Amino acid sequence: MKFVILLIIVLAVLVWFQRLKKNLVERARQATQAAEQYRRNAEAAAAANSSGATGQASVGGASPQVETMVACAHCGLHFPASEAVTDHSGAIFCSEEHRRLQVAERTRAP
Numbered sequence: 001m002k003f004v005i006l007l008i009i010v011l012a013v014l015v016w017f018q019r020l021k022k023n024l025v026e027r028a029r030q031a032t033q034a035a036e037q038y039r040r041n042a043e044a045a046a047a048a049n050s051s052g053a054t055g056q057a058s059v060g061g062a063s064p065q066v067e068t069m070v071a072c073a074h075c076g077l078h079f080p081a082s083e084a085v086t087d088h089s090g091a092i093f094c095s096e097e098h099r100r101l102q103v104a105e106r107t108r109a110p
Contacts, residue, residue, distance in 0.1 A: 074098035
């Protein structure tokens, strides 16, 4: 009876190791595929940038929009131009709060 229990335990450990090995191999394969996809995307983006492409660039099946970055007149933070808040003078801000603070500083200065 002891040998039967020992045999069952040994078989269970062997099955567990086989499943562990299978999972590790699958994870390594997925990581390799992800790294290869990242490398291809980086090469495509570099090629698009070096050729002076603007607008949309097809990278890995996706079409990301290339967008101009602007700096906030109050804090200097760079952010996409589509998120910009401007005042009557055309100054660009990252938020409505920074636009309001800048206007307050202008009115306070002599």
